[in-house]
Amino acid sequence: MAYNLLNHIQGKNGSRWAQFIKETGSENLLLVAIDAAKYTHKAILTTFYGDILIKPFEFDASQTGLELVNSQIHSVKEEFGLTEVVVGIETTGHYYEDLVRKCMQAGHRVRVVNAATTDQERKALMNWSKTDNIDLMAIIQSLINGRGTSSELSSGSIGALQKLTRARRELVDERTSTQNLIRMHMDHVFREFQGKSVWENGKRKHVQPFSKLFGKAPCFIMKHYPHPSDILGLGEEGLRKLSIQENLKLRDSTIKCLIDFAEDSISQPKREVKADIYLLAQKLDRMELIDEQIKELEKKIEDLFLETPGAIILAVPGIGLVTGAEFFAEMGDLSDFDHAGQLIKLAGTNPIVKQSGGHRPSYYGISKQGRRTFRNIVYQVGKSLSVNNPEMRERYLALKDKGKHTRQAYVAIGNRMIRLAFSMIRHQSLYRTNHENYALVNVLSNKLRSTNVKRFYEKFVPINSSKSA
Numbered sequence: 001m002a003y004n005l006l007n008h009i010q011g012k013n014g015s016r017w018a019q020f021i022k023e024t025g026s027e028n029l030l031l032v033a034i035d036a037a038k039y040t041h042k043a044i045l046t047t048f049y050g051d052i053l054i055k056p057f058e059f060d061a062s063q064t065g066l067e068l069v070n071s072q073i074h075s076v077k078e079e080f081g082l083t084e085v086v087v088g089i090e091t092t093g094h095y096y097e098d099l100v101r102k103c104m105q106a107g108h109r110v111r112v113v114n115a116a117t118t119d120q121e122r123k124a125l126m127n128w129s130k131t132d133n134i135d136l137m138a139i140i141q142s143l144i145n146g147r148g149t150s151s152e153l154s155s156g157s158i159g160a161l162q163k164l165t166r167a168r169r170e171l172v173d174e175r176t177s178t179q180n181l182i183r184m185h186m187d188h189v190f191r192e193f194q195g196k197s198v199w200e201n202g203k204r205k206h207v208q209p210f211s212k213l214f215g216k217a218p219c220f221i222m223k224h225y226p227h228p229s230d231i232l233g234l235g236e237e238g239l240r241k242l243s244i245q246e247n248l249k250l251r252d253s254t255i256k257c258l259i260d261f262a263e264d265s266i267s268q269p270k271r272e273v274k275a276d277i278y279l280l281a282q283k284l285d286r287m288e289l290i291d292e293q294i295k296e297l298e299k300k301i302e303d304l305f306l307e308t309p310g311a312i313i314l315a316v317p318g319i320g321l322v323t324g325a326e327f328f329a330e331m332g333d334l335s336d337f338d339h340a341g342q343l344i345k346l347a348g349t350n351p352i353v354k355q356s357g358g359h360r361p362s363y364y365g366i367s368k369q370g371r372r373t374f375r376n377i378v379y380q381v382g383k384s385l386s387v388n389n390p391e392m393r394e395r396y397l398a399l400k401d402k403g404k405h406t407r408q409a410y411v412a413i414g415n416r417m418i419r420l421a422f423s424m425i426r427h428q429s430l431y432r433t434n435h436e437n438y439a440l441v442n443v444l445s446n447k448l449r450s451t452n453v454k455r456f457y458e459k460f461v462p463i464n465s466s467k468s469a
Helices: 011-024 063-080 096-105 115-124 132-144 156-189 216-224 228-246 252-263 270-305 309-315 321-331 340-347 372-388 390-401 406-427 440-445 450-460
Strands: 029-035 040-047 052-060 084-090 109-113 196-200 203-207 351-354 362-366
Touching (some): 029 132, 040 063, 052 063, 084 096, 084 132, 096 109, 109 115, 115 132, 228 252, 270 309, 270 321, 309 440, 309 450, 321 406, 340 406, 440 450
Parallel strands (some): 084 109
Antiparallel strands (some): 040 052
């Protein structure tokens, strides 16, 4: 009796490959390894047993180069009577993506091989050298051993959503970096503007003029009146007039604090920090531009997300618009997954289990062997739900009571959301909860524009449904 191939050590991916080899016959396979680069790719053609049929050759990253590869494949197939072509392409930046699409369009079976996999193949053979030809043979060896994945690249609305959400995250990171530079320049120009320590009744207390450094009022002052001498030149009356004129809404306590800090400032004279003032203005302009770009991106993300089946997860309290869109985009097309556990493994948030002999299994940290961008958003989702979702908050506290570290609990809640999202999207079912304060319309109104709330109801809420439980 033969057991089901789904028991393969590589799971579904390995089972499919083993079934393919069994049905096709290894003697009928032509393996093609491609080492992708920006301008010039390199390829080699071998049998399934590693016999080289076409030595390594270069081809340009254009239609002409792809036609050369296809002509080589066609001639070798005819000469040796091979029936199936498997193309292994190493993930190199984004240069491999067009190769994957074109090879799939040509009807070849494509296996995407991670660079870490080929590195392990070289190490397994005790070969510490790295050349293009060795990389090609490492890709071939990876194909022979069934490494790599056959999953297609994200396309359509999901692919576009993934690009938009990743672009937004890059902008957010850039904004954070810019804000850190602004803080640095302000330390030189007006050190106390961000706050300082004062002593009251023998105890140290941190006092700052503004609760948020990058609000409208502090940004305006940093740009136009950054130096202590500027604040003293305005005085209390000048600051009040400025507040009314520019609608800064400065409180009397804030004005007094700014004046006091400016009088006791240890900053250098204004003429000595002209370079910092100039750079400070540039960074503030850059931050303003980034803020506008982020807002525009978020509008596009909102409209595009509503076109996808994944938008139904917005019914879950604690899942914001951008977070939900990024979460779904990193999950990708769910049609190729049988259960949520495969998605958890894709994220690399599955626990490492070690067990031998009659000993009880030990659970270590997460594997981190999946997609890093997906893993990061799973953590962020778990963190948000642990605070903003009442039911998930209870689960989080229960995990903490069991001795779980905060980060472990966040990951566990994130994995829980993967399972919930998989079910909701697969069955297009709304979020169900017994929490008495839950109202779908209120949840959506805090996340979407009114027109998109209506779109959500038209797309996901049954006509006869009066309440979402």
